[in-house]
Amino acid sequence: MMRIIAPFVFLSVLFQLVPSSKVTAQIPVSGNPVYKPFSEVHGKVLKSLPMLNSNPLLKDYDVKFYKLDVQADNESDHIHGNVTMLARVQHNPLSTLVVELTSSLVVKRVLVDGNEKQFSHEGEEIIIPLGNPLDTGAMVMTQIFYGGQTGEGMVTETDEDWDMPVTYTKSEPFYSKDWFPSKMNLDDKADSVHIFITTDYGLKAVSNGILTGTTYFPNGKVRHEWKSSYPIAFYLISFAVADYIEYNIEARPAGLSHPIFIQNFLYDRPGCLDTYRDQINVTIPIMELYCDLFDAYPFRKEKYGHYLWPWGGGMEHQTMTGMANFEFYLVAHELGHSWFGNYVTCATWQDIWINEGFATYAGYLATENLGPEYADGERAYRFESAMREPDGSVYIPAEEADDPSRIFSGNLSYNKGMALIHMIRFELQDDEVFFRTLRNFVSRYANDVATGLDFKEVLEETSGMDFTGFFNQWYFGAGYPIYEITWEQQDQTVILQSVQTTSSALTTLFRMPVEYRLFYPGGDTTVRVYQLANEESYIFNVPHPVDSIQVDPDNWILNGVAGVQETPQKKSRSEVFSIYPNPSNGSFTFKLVGELEEGRSERSLAEPLEEPYGNLFRDITVEVYNVTGQSVYSRRYEGFLPYQTYSIEMGDLTGGIYFVRFGYENSVEIKKIIVE
Numbered sequence: 001m002m003r004i005i006a007p008f009v010f011l012s013v014l015f016q017l018v019p020s021s022k023v024t025a026q027i028p029v030s031g032n033p034v035y036k037p038f039s040e041v042h043g044k045v046l047k048s049l050p051m052l053n054s055n056p057l058l059k060d061y062d063v064k065f066y067k068l069d070v071q072a073d074n075e076s077d078h079i080h081g082n083v084t085m086l087a088r089v090q091h092n093p094l095s096t097l098v099v100e101l102t103s104s105l106v107v108k109r110v111l112v113d114g115n116e117k118q119f120s121h122e123g124e125e126i127i128i129p130l131g132n133p134l135d136t137g138a139m140v141m142t143q144i145f146y147g148g149q150t151g152e153g154m155v156t157e158t159d160e161d162w163d164m165p166v167t168y169t170k171s172e173p174f175y176s177k178d179w180f181p182s183k184m185n186l187d188d189k190a191d192s193v194h195i196f197i198t199t200d201y202g203l204k205a206v207s208n209g210i211l212t213g214t215t216y217f218p219n220g221k222v223r224h225e226w227k228s229s230y231p232i233a234f235y236l237i238s239f240a241v242a243d244y245i246e247y248n249i250e251a252r253p254a255g256l257s258h259p260i261f262i263q264n265f266l267y268d269r270p271g272c273l274d275t276y277r278d279q280i281n282v283t284i285p286i287m288e289l290y291c292d293l294f295d296a297y298p299f300r301k302e303k304y305g306h307y308l309w310p311w312g313g314g315m316e317h318q319t320m321t322g323m324a325n326f327e328f329y330l331v332a333h334e335l336g337h338s339w340f341g342n343y344v345t346c347a348t349w350q351d352i353w354i355n356e357g358f359a360t361y362a363g364y365l366a367t368e369n370l371g372p373e374y375a376d377g378e379r380a381y382r383f384e385s386a387m388r389e390p391d392g393s394v395y396i397p398a399e400e401a402d403d404p405s406r407i408f409s410g411n412l413s414y415n416k417g418m419a420l421i422h423m424i425r426f427e428l429q430d431d432e433v434f435f436r437t438l439r440n441f442v443s444r445y446a447n448d449v450a451t452g453l454d455f456k457e458v459l460e461e462t463s464g465m466d467f468t469g470f471f472n473q474w475y476f477g478a479g480y481p482i483y484e485i486t487w488e489q490q491d492q493t494v495i496l497q498s499v500q501t502t503s504s505a506l507t508t509l510f511r512m513p514v515e516y517r518l519f520y521p522g523g524d525t526t527v528r529v530y531q532l533a534n535e536e537s538y539i540f541n542v543p544h545p546v547d548s549i550q551v552d553p554d555n556w557i558l559n560g561v562a563g564v565q566e567t568p569q570k571k572s573r574s575e576v577f578s579i580y581p582n583p584s585n586g587s588f589t590f591k592l593v594g595e596l597e598e599g600r601s602e603r604s605l606a607e608p609l610e611e612p613y614g615n616l617f618r619d620i621t622v623e624v625y626n627v628t629g630q631s632v633y634s635r636r637y638e639g640f641l642p643y644q645t646y647s648i649e650m651g652d653l654t655g656g657i658y659f660v661r662f663g664y665e666n667s668v669e670i671k672k673i674i675v676e
């Protein structure tokens, strides 16, 4: 889902679509682009922190099917009716059936396999003793008659923009119990669902799947009969009732023999359809793009759908998404959930990344493909949002896993989650492998649930690379790296030193590839290095006078830059280290010979010392690099004295050019040596 909070600022910008099979119209999008900051909180003020039900009895059965047969209208948040749940006993013999239902709803009758049963409704659980325990594998049909005041999962609200009263459900993350008896375990999808809503004639009820029938009753009521035969998570079961009109379109993705039906419900108000028609039509190229990138639309035998609702954002109810408006970013994000969230669902709320990180990335891919001129801006916006949480992780810590505002943190679950996926793409350096990973993941966990580590496994299998460090840093770890760069050039050699700190004490190092762009008069060149320690130095061969260096110029990684400084270069007259012989056979000697600081020279050192001798001790580092920038020798010498000599034995070096980097105090000197 995606909650829109900021006031809506509309700047009409048109951009031309990349050629698409069906749509030649221009896509209206908002903004330059204007991104609406959002966070994900539930529409109502929470009465109390909703707790995840950990009753082990809920694990004893597997929901196969729900049939909801309920009455609702657009002016009341009361519901009445009955729900039939078909379940299969698993794990243990089942002697007590537990179903979740909020306490404000009153249970009237319970039938189990057609027989009246005693029950109790304690807190938010209906407890039904079964008498004779049912064996593992047995099927059990429970029908619960209930009604009354719903909880926050179902509300009646007037959409002020159109003066339209709407009753709608919104069950994510754990509110289905607020309006129908259900089992709120993510890892138990119902295999199919029927949702029959009886309402007043003149109103329409919209829901998941296909409208298979409309039955009119003589009392002025009409029953809308929706059926879906795809597996569905409890929180994606939904309906809305309002005075809707219907606007239908089709997408024709390449390779599919049948078009995908896209059914949209707008308010029956003058101008409503006209306001949204062009934006709704953009669903077509986005659908065609996602089918191409991820896999054929998972629910293609039924439909994709949208309906307007008064809630301030979108919610990806399977095959029927609730929408506050039809902004490009909202349409793309919510449609992305069809693959990431609905077809493959997070296995725990701690792994909400699977839903929101990936849907946000899907939205970014829509921008990248359909409005590429906006991609840099969108990425920058999302990265900046992620960096507003310098101590935050994408994985939801266990102690916060029942807090909806933390689960749906826009900065972390959405935008930092999006950044992780972009960085995985950067690590891979191969879009073919990247998109194959996404497709492999979707197909392996189709109609199922997955954790972040499940994605990691598919990623590693597909790429052949190890992402353990990446996930420890970026998924479970907190914050982001901050780079401080110093560099210098001698002739054609650029020495770049990167000191990495991090925004959070929880994660002290991000082992990452980093790109640097070296600018010189008339051009630039980009190099990619791996930073594996907090301090690293690299040597690049650049046959141009470099005048500036940019860190991560294409904004691939979530990072801060503490500074990029060119260190003052030592001119030849002030060289302080000598090295000999050069060329050598790999063994050479160096000594400190020149000025160490203003006013101190070789001559002055030869004279009697007026100050304490200890002031002359220097701590120096000596590093030797080959021409590819690999360090082949590194040592720190403490208390090194002027005119002291030191020999380095590197007789096993292969012949060629090497660079010796002397670091002392705040300066650096580099010598080129030749090994024969």
Ligand SMILES: [Zn+2]
Pocket: 001, 002, 333, 334, 337, 355, 356, 359
């Ligand atoms: Zn979402």
